[in-house]
Amino acid sequence: MLLPKFVKVKQHFNGPKIDDIEAEISKQMEAIRLSDKVKPGMKVAITAGSRGIANIALIIKNVVNELKKLGVEPRIIPTMGSHGGATAEGQIEVLEGLGVTEDYCGAPILSSMEVTQIGETPAGLAVYADNNILASDAVIVIARIKVHTDFKSSQWIESGIVKMAAIGIGKHKQALLLHSYGIHGIRDLMPAVGQVTLDKLNVLFGLGIVENAFDQTAIIEAIEAKQIVEREQALLKISKSMMPKLPVDDIDVLFVDEIGKNYSGTGMDTNIIGRMRILGEEELDSPRIKYIVASDLSEPSHGNALGMGLADLTTKRFFDKIDMKITNENVITSSFIMRGMIPMVIDNDREALHVALRCNWGIESSQARIVRVPNTLHLKYVYVSEALVPEIQKLSHIEILGQPKPLQFDENGYLPKMAEHD
Numbered sequence: 001m002l003l004p005k006f007v008k009v010k011q012h013f014n015g016p017k018i019d020d021i022e023a024e025i026s027k028q029m030e031a032i033r034l035s036d037k038v039k040p041g042m043k044v045a046i047t048a049g050s051r052g053i054a055n056i057a058l059i060i061k062n063v064v065n066e067l068k069k070l071g072v073e074p075r076i077i078p079t080m081g082s083h084g085g086a087t088a089e090g091q092i093e094v095l096e097g098l099g100v101t102e103d104y105c106g107a108p109i110l111s112s113m114e115v116t117q118i119g120e121t122p123a124g125l126a127v128y129a130d131n132n133i134l135a136s137d138a139v140i141v142i143a144r145i146k147v148h149t150d151f152k153s154s155q156w157i158e159s160g161i162v163k164m165a166a167i168g169i170g171k172h173k174q175a176l177l178l179h180s181y182g183i184h185g186i187r188d189l190m191p192a193v194g195q196v197t198l199d200k201l202n203v204l205f206g207l208g209i210v211e212n213a214f215d216q217t218a219i220i221e222a223i224e225a226k227q228i229v230e231r232e233q234a235l236l237k238i239s240k241s242m243m244p245k246l247p248v249d250d251i252d253v254l255f256v257d258e259i260g261k262n263y264s265g266t267g268m269d270t271n272i273i274g275r276m277r278i279l280g281e282e283e284l285d286s287p288r289i290k291y292i293v294a295s296d297l298s299e300p301s302h303g304n305a306l307g308m309g310l311a312d313l314t315t316k317r318f319f320d321k322i323d324m325k326i327t328n329e330n331v332i333t334s335s336f337i338m339r340g341m342i343p344m345v346i347d348n349d350r351e352a353l354h355v356a357l358r359c360n361w362g363i364e365s366s367q368a369r370i371v372r373v374p375n376t377l378h379l380k381y382v383y384v385s386e387a388l389v390p391e392i393q394k395l396s397h398i399e400i401l402g403q404p405k406p407l408q409f410d411e412n413g414y415l416p417k418m419a420e421h422d
Contacts, residue, residue: 001354004366004385005404011380012397015212015242018220021055025062028222032205038138040071044204045136046107049168050080050094052262052300052377053144053209055217057099063140063207064107074107076100077132077139079168081175082333083261083304085326088112090302097262097300115171118200121192126177128170129197138202141165141228144209145235147243149270150278150336151187156233159265161206161223162194169197172333179335183281191229198225208235213244215377215420244379246272246371247398248388249287252363253356255349255372257417259307260298266339267307268294269376275310277338291356295349295415297321298375306330309341313352317414319345348413378420 018024038044044067046060053059060076067074076095084090088111095101095109102109115128133139141161148158157163167175167190178185178193203225210219219238223231246254259267270276273292274284294311296318297303303323308314319342331340346352357365370385384392386404393400409415 001357001365003353003357003407004368004370004387005406006370006372006383006385007389007404008381008383008401009247009392010399010401011244011247011382012399013213013242013244015214016218017212017214018217021058021217021220022062024220025059025066028207028220029066032222032224034066034204035070037204038067038070038072041073042137043073043075043135045075045077045133045139047079047139047141047143047164047168048076048095048100049143049164050083050091050098050261051144051265052098054211054215057104059207059209059220060100060142061105063142064105068106075132075136076105076107076109077130078109078111079130079164079171081167082172082330084302086113086172086329086333090326093302094261097302113172115173119196121189121196123189123192125189125193127193127196127200128174129201130169130171133169133201138204139169140204140207141169142207142209143168144211145232146211146239147236147271149264149266150276151183151281153187155191156236157191157229158236160232160236161208161228162191162198162232165197166190166194169201175333179333182335183278195229198228206232208232210235210239210242212242214380218242243271246287246373246379247382247384247392247395248369248371250369251287251289251371252360252369253291253293253353253371254289255293255353255370256295256311256376257372257374257415258296258298259294259311259375260301261304261306262298262300263375263377264307266310267301267305268292268310270310272376272379273310277310278336279338290360293349293352293356294318294343295352302326304330305340306334307339308343309339311343313346313356314343315349315352315414316345316347348409349415350409350413372418374418374420381419383418
């Protein structure tokens with residue numbers, strides 16, 4: 001079977017970008033009147049999650065610097081549910097993979113899975129908080145605000161500061177409790193848990209981060225604790241309006257170079273691929289993809305292959321990188337078992353593409369609608385098969401770069417990784 005030729009295309013999306021992170025952090029600290037909220041010698045915890053947020057290490061570093069100017073003792077707290085194998089050491093490794101280290105950020109990282117109950121929701125659900133945060137005088141809650149990969153909320157509280165306050169600060173124990181209710185837990189019960197945390201702890205402020213379609217920092221906003229819910233709702237709508245997408249909705253094969261926790265909590269962003277694979281939940285209307293090939297697992301995932309169940313095919317290289325213990329811990333905590341299922345394992349990229357095309361009934365390979373992306377986070381540059389060119393040419397936000405060319409595989413049948421940026 002002959003594979004079609006591919007052409008590189010560039011997608012143009014609208015959205016702001018912050019070029020000077022240091023200046024913006026300083027501006028936000030001044031706007032929030034940080035100097036009036038702290039005293040010299042205070043121990044202030046800074047939350048650090050597991051998501052691959054653009055400039056996260058730089059953002060935390062500058063928050064640390066602003067606190068130090070005021071004589072405050074900052075400490076970085078890994079705040080993630082079951083990621084890193086639900087161990088203190090594993091969560092430090094996750095942060096290191098994101099560039100968040102003690103040396104770079106200039107503050108100690110205090111990692112523990114120990115929590116204490118601090119209250120309960122009006123419905124009687126227990127609320128927990130990390131012991132290192134409880135041992136601090138105050139906390140700053142940092143989170144990226146974006147649409148969630150598991151649900152859509154009429155409350156407009158999805159992935160953001162409130163979720164970080166609930167599942168991040170509550171660690172593995174809170175994650176297990178909320179996920180034991182399935183989608184109802186993380187969609188409907190989570191906001192109340194986060195609210196209890198925001199009410200009970202001395203939250204100096206929330207730092208909301210919004211990214212544009214190019215995975216660049218678009219907005220950084222320091223938010224007073226009492227205004228977090230209201231501002232997060234507004235920022236989520238802005239974030240949603242800037243989300244990237246695949247160039248077309250109807251795709252025979254989507255080839256993803258890498259999946260991983262640094263790209264999405266689900267390995268691949270469900271909003272991008274149009275697949276949820278959660279028991280009892282409806283799938284998204286678009287895009288409509290017949291087969292997804294997950295070629296490789298990213299190194300920063302440390303073997304956590306949650307999200308591989310969103311794909312149909314993968315490679316031996318991917319399979320050999322899976323750490324079943326870490327993966328299973330994350331999948332079981334989420335309770336979304338289908339996302340942890342192992343796809344059909346094929347020898348390499350070339351063979352995986354052949355299998356995907358073979359199973360597209362009645363479609364000649366030359367006419368197959370194939371899209372190749374580096375991951376589901378970086379969609380500025382993608383490759384499309386020759387059959388899609390006439391359709392792509394009509395789209396004003398897409399620029400075709402060069403002429404269609406055959407795919408070039410190495411001696412082991414794998415494709416060289418795509419560049420995410422220019």
